[in-house]
Amino acid sequence: MSALVQLVTNLAQRARSASYALAVASAVKKDVALAKLADLIDASHAEIIAANKRDLDSPEAQALTAAARDRLRVDEKRLKHLAASVREVVGLPDPVGEVLEETTRPNGLKIRKVRVPIGVIGIIYEARPNVTIDCAVLCLKSGNAAILRGGKECFHTNTALAGLISRALVAAELPADAVQLIPTTDRAALTTLLKLDELIHCIIPRGGESLIRYVAENSTIPVIKHYKGVCFVYVDAAADLTMAEAIVVNAKTSKPSVCNAAEQLLVHRDIAEQFLPAVAAALHAKGVELRCDTASAAILGRSSLPTVPATADDFRTEFLDYVIAIRVVDSVDTAIATINRDSSNHSDAIVTWDEPTARRFLAEVDSATVYWNASTRFTDGFEFGYGAEIGISTDRLHARGPMGLRELCSYKFLIEGTGQIR
Amino acid sequence: MSALVQLVTNLAQRARSASYALAVASAVKKDVALAKLADLIDASHAEIIAANKRDLDSPEAQALTAAARDRLRVDEKRLKHLAASVREVVGLPDPVGEVLEETTRPNGLKIRKVRVPIGVIGIIYEARPNVTIDCAVLCLKSGNAAILRGGKECFHTNTALAGLISRALVAAELPADAVQLIPTTDRAALTTLLKLDELIHCIIPRGGESLIRYVAENSTIPVIKHYKGVCFVYVDAAADLTMAEAIVVNAKTSKPSVCNAAEQLLVHRDIAEQFLPAVAAALHAKGVELRCDTASAAILGRSSLPTVPATADDFRTEFLDYVIAIRVVDSVDTAIATINRDSSNHSDAIVTWDEPTARRFLAEVDSATVYWNASTRFTDGFEFGYGAEIGISTDRLHARGPMGLRELCSYKFLIEGTGQIR
Numbered sequence: 001m002s003a004l005v006q007l008v009t010n011l012a013q014r015a016r017s018a019s020y021a022l023a024v025a026s027a028v029k030k031d032v033a034l035a036k037l038a039d040l041i042d043a044s045h046a047e048i049i050a051a052n053k054r055d056l057d058s059p060e061a062q063a064l065t066a067a068a069r070d071r072l073r074v075d076e077k078r079l080k081h082l083a084a085s086v087r088e089v090v091g092l093p094d095p096v097g098e099v100l101e102e103t104t105r106p107n108g109l110k111i112r113k114v115r116v117p118i119g120v121i122g123i124i125y126e127a128r129p130n131v132t133i134d135c136a137v138l139c140l141k142s143g144n145a146a147i148l149r150g151g152k153e154c155f156h157t158n159t160a161l162a163g164l165i166s167r168a169l170v171a172a173e174l175p176a177d178a179v180q181l182i183p184t185t186d187r188a189a190l191t192t193l194l195k196l197d198e199l200i201h202c203i204i205p206r207g208g209e210s211l212i213r214y215v216a217e218n219s220t221i222p223v224i225k226h227y228k229g230v231c232f233v234y235v236d237a238a239a240d241l242t243m244a245e246a247i248v249v250n251a252k253t254s255k256p257s258v259c260n261a262a263e264q265l266l267v268h269r270d271i272a273e274q275f276l277p278a279v280a281a282a283l284h285a286k287g288v289e290l291r292c293d294t295a296s297a298a299i300l301g302r303s304s305l306p307t308v309p310a311t312a313d314d315f316r317t318e319f320l321d322y323v324i325a326i327r328v329v330d331s332v333d334t335a336i337a338t339i340n341r342d343s344s345n346h347s348d349a350i351v352t353w354d355e356p357t358a359r360r361f362l363a364e365v366d367s368a369t370v371y372w373n374a375s376t377r378f379t380d381g382f383e384f385g386y387g388a389e390i391g392i393s394t395d396r397l398h399a400r401g402p403m404g405l406r407e408l409c410s411y412k413f414l415i416e417g418t419g420q421i422r
Numbered sequence: 423m424s425a426l427v428q429l430v431t432n433l434a435q436r437a438r439s440a441s442y443a444l445a446v447a448s449a450v451k452k453d454v455a456l457a458k459l460a461d462l463i464d465a466s467h468a469e470i471i472a473a474n475k476r477d478l479d480s481p482e483a484q485a486l487t488a489a490a491r492d493r494l495r496v497d498e499k500r501l502k503h504l505a506a507s508v509r510e511v512v513g514l515p516d517p518v519g520e521v522l523e524e525t526t527r528p529n530g531l532k533i534r535k536v537r538v539p540i541g542v543i544g545i546i547y548e549a550r551p552n553v554t555i556d557c558a559v560l561c562l563k564s565g566n567a568a569i570l571r572g573g574k575e576c577f578h579t580n581t582a583l584a585g586l587i588s589r590a591l592v593a594a595e596l597p598a599d600a601v602q603l604i605p606t607t608d609r610a611a612l613t614t615l616l617k618l619d620e621l622i623h624c625i626i627p628r629g630g631e632s633l634i635r636y637v638a639e640n641s642t643i644p645v646i647k648h649y650k651g652v653c654f655v656y657v658d659a660a661a662d663l664t665m666a667e668a669i670v671v672n673a674k675t676s677k678p679s680v681c682n683a684a685e686q687l688l689v690h691r692d693i694a695e696q697f698l699p700a701v702a703a704a705l706h707a708k709g710v711e712l713r714c715d716t717a718s719a720a721i722l723g724r725s726s727l728p729t730v731p732a733t734a735d736d737f738r739t740e741f742l743d744y745v746i747a748i749r750v751v752d753s754v755d756t757a758i759a760t761i762n763r764d765s766s767n768h769s770d771a772i773v774t775w776d777e778p779t780a781r782r783f784l785a786e787v788d789s790a791t792v793y794w795n796a797s798t799r800f801t802d803g804f805e806f807g808y809g810a811e812i813g814i815s816t817d818r819l820h821a822r823g824p825m826g827l828r829e830l831c832s833y834k835f836l837i838e839g840t841g842q843i844r
Contacts, residue, residue, distance in 0.1 A: 024785050118818045201818045216642050222819045243841040250843035362836045374839025396540045396623045396832035397644045398819040410818040414784045417796025419665040421672035
């Protein structure tokens, strides 16, 4: 066994040991650790910012895009926000221990299905220091031991933050090994980690598609994936066109860089002549590029709105930018089939006043979140009332859609008898 | 793309298309298909048995162990039983469509979390023709399209059974592609299948550990695993020794070949002198070999009961046979730590009248099913009242423990608004 394999394996073994204590830790103890962590962040601005400066000055960080460098940067304001976000989790209910089902069998066996932590969770992410705190906090609150593996550009910042987490755990008399950062940026450490299926129970990759794909292809541990959102809005023949315009503009432009932003617009043929020029003008005014199929281009051409001919790829693309692809469809059936073929099954919306049409859309669109007369932008743990979010699952197993604290849990069966045998 | 890759990809694409229709198929239609399948099995004994004879006569089948050949064999009695098992599923409630949660947000959005099928499920199994029917039936009832890949020794029998399933689907006006058998025994077809993560949503391997491991290591599709059961019974100092003896003997000997059978016995030091000779005599009378640690061997040596010194491996082994490993422990803490280290986290039991001790054991043993004063043999979908079982998950994500129809489902969020934007 190489030294690196040994290092990562030992770290995972310590996480597994810590997970037993954490699984039965009281809500109070966990909250004490979180409150202490928030205080430590508040008290350690200079230390964290100095570590962050080392990261920002490194050749790796210099090579990042401006947007990525911005995500890597921490400052006083961001650290205050980070501490506040930790304090918000303190107040949330503990998901562990809830009795999900309870039944007594004819033979007298009393079966309770109880929510418990998953165990040990590996978080694989990129150069975003806030993910270190967010994920550590949500794992801790849900009773899971966490192994963190952040981007190499962020290593010193992460090391400083992980030190604070350890101190907070120890202050609450919880095992310091409950949250560990992998102390090397060697890629081989990740590959090793992803094969430790006897010690780690779940991997959550947080980042771009190539990271997620690498993890999914190399892990023998179950992975919860958060892939892209190629989200659709379908404006039906029976839509309120004012509402439809507001929803399309909001879904596209309120935050184009996120996965629940709309990328694709489908418009029913019967209202296309009336609706498209209005919505296109509103989108254009917000700086959105319109990538059109032949039918929509013809209509918009008559309104002198600038359009770009869409390629076949555009109709399946997550632009994450001020770009939208537009198609005219002849029925809700075509809309449903198009969405089921081309969307990423994340969040898709219909705008219509026709209830039977809406019911069909809700039932037949095979996506995690299906909207009737609302913006796709609501797919979010906070908007759902979860109080926290670790991501939005595009998988269908375990968790689908926004994942909060409950979705970081498994369950087990506690069975009480009086000597029953079979 | 090779012809084989093309074949498997096309098959998966057809399954995906069929999955949309199946997901919204009525409970009645699905039950009509199942009832028709049961009738077709009853009417096709000669055809199925002839196909099975071709399998049994093949060189591959000749090479199987006697037990494996027996599992491969079908006869009149087994086919009657198979049809009856299909009819039992007809009567079960449809898991699809149940509203799991319903909430109205402060902004007026009405969010419903609704149970839906997973989508397309791949079942990978060995030379057991009954699995073809069992899995097809449970997938169909839960609205999932199924792709079946059985062992090569069983190919003709599976082809005959898959033909009946297609006929039953068509008779119920459901797409024949909703259940498909991979029409080749080429290993490369399996490797191809396991990478089709854009078309297939879940893989369930049914078989031995090497099959499951191969699937887990080669699949980019989420896998629900059903690994081994290294199940423990811990007899506490405060146990009713008569009850404890009955539970140990039942857990070990009522069906040693199954995953919920006990393989490991831990006995508290304080009652070991009294309990071990009695339970060992009862086990010995049933033909069970006793693999003992030094302490238990010393006690049983004084009773002249034949023991075998246990190896280190014995304490983590799933014997699936008339063999049990025995250790003396000095406390419930040691018992819990031993189980968490050496068990497979499947089903573990404590026998005691001391409630605080039992509560600690239930809380701290990190297994799918933890028993207090009952045999481990109850870990089973039918014993849990599920009416059906596709397996017992040893994973912690999605499903843990017995999996019935509900555990073959995912969920989605249906969100109704009146024009809400964010």
